[in-house]
Amino acid sequence: MSNNLAIYTKNLTKYYGKLRALNNLNLKIPYGTTYGLLGPNGAGKTTTVKMLNSIIKPSSGDAEVMGYNIVSQKQKVKLNCGFLSESLSIYEKLTAREFLEFVGELYNLPKKLINSRIDEFLKIFDLKKRENHLLEGFSRGMKQKVCLCATLIHDPKVLFLDEPTANLDPIAARIVKNIILDLVKKANKTLFxxxxxxxxxxxxxxxxxxxxxxxxxxEGSPKEVIDSVNASNLEEAYIKIMKPVDNKDYLAWR
Ligand SMILES: Nc1ncnc2c1ncn2[C@@H]1O[C@H](COP(=O)(O)OP(=O)(O)OP(=O)(O)O)[C@@H](O)[C@H]1O
Ligand SMILES: [Mg+2]
Structure with missing residues (x-):
């Protein structure tokens, strides 16, 4: 049903008990697009990416990623996509190198390729010296970098990044942004x-x-979103769209 779309959702809905976390989401994202999902805490962003990576099941509606159904073809979805989770999923008792080798082997990549990619990524993120240290001793930002390496190791065509620069120092955040720009420009990836x-x-x-x-x-290009509410930049547009309570309300507790 999705033809040339990397990500397609049709009335995708998720309830946790009685709480409706996602309500009839419809997305049509062509290959090569970088799509940004914004919204306040608890808006449903992580719920959306978890469903699109076949980690949790929708309550109703449907979705396809790279043409694979997220429920009936979940192995294909997992094999073909990369997902950087908000809650960093690592094995603390492995070293950085062991963990990345393990992830590479899960994707059945040849050993030589795994090793060359690990060398390349650890160098980019300035972690080469720590490659043989246990992950339990890594700072949160360092773990984030290792997880990003794990997300990229099988060179997925479609990448889902949940808060990719959370916990990173300004230089590491810039490296991640540059990697994202590179992936899009040179490798024609689809990013969510x-x-x-x-x-x-x-x-x-x-x-x-x-x-x-x-x-x-x-939904629209950053410019379209800014223009839709006659704002001068995206921050002003976001604030106008979200209509926050008046400042007076924030100060009322004083
Ligand atoms: N496993 C769960 N069980 C029950 N409720 C959940 C569960 N996961 C998420 N929720 C609820 O679903 C809603 C959406 O949560 P979600 O994590 O998708 O938000 P988010 O947009 O990613 O927020 P944040 O910006 O804080 O990461 C919230 O009300 C949250 O409390
Ligand atoms: Mg989230």
Whole structure:
């Protein structure tokens, strides 16, 4: 049903018990697009990417990633996509190198290729000296870098990044942004990025969607979103769209 789309969702909905975390999400994202999903805490961003990576099942509706159904073809989805999770999933008792080798082997990559990719990534992220150290001794930002290496190791065509620069220092965040730009320009990847950082959205994304309480309220290029509310930049547009409570309310507790 999705033809040339990398990501397609049709009325995708998720309930946790009685709580509706995502309400009839419809997305059509062509290959090669960098899509940014924005929205406040609890809006449904992580729920969306978890479903699109076949980690949790939708309550209703349907979705395809690279033409694979997220429920009936979940192995294909997992094999072909890369997912950087918000909650860093690593094995603390492995060294950085062992962990990345393990992930590479899960994807059945040849040993030589795994080793050359690990060398390349650890060098980019300045982790070469720590490659034989246990991950339990890594800082949160260092673990984030290792997880990003693990997400890229099988060179997936479609990448889902949930808060990719969270916990990173400014230089590491810049490296990640450059990697993202490179992946899009040189390797023609499709990226789906959940973020709170409007500079990432503005700088990297062709299309952004803003969700609130599980509902997609606006979608378009950063310029279209800015123009839709006559704002001068994305931050002003986001604030106008989200209509925050008046400042007076923030100060009322004093
Ligand atoms: N496993 C779960 N069980 C119950 N409720 C959940 C579960 N996971 C998420 N929720 C709820 O679903 C809603 C959407 O959560 P989600 O994690 O998708 O938000 P988010 O947009 O990623 O937020 P954040 O910006 O804080 O990461 C929230 O109300 C959250 O409490
Ligand atoms: Mg989240």
């Amino acid at each position: 990025i959940c973020t709170h950082l409007l500079d990432i959205a503005k700088e990297l994304c062709d299309v952004i969607g803003i969700i609130d309480k599980g509902v997609l309220i606006i």
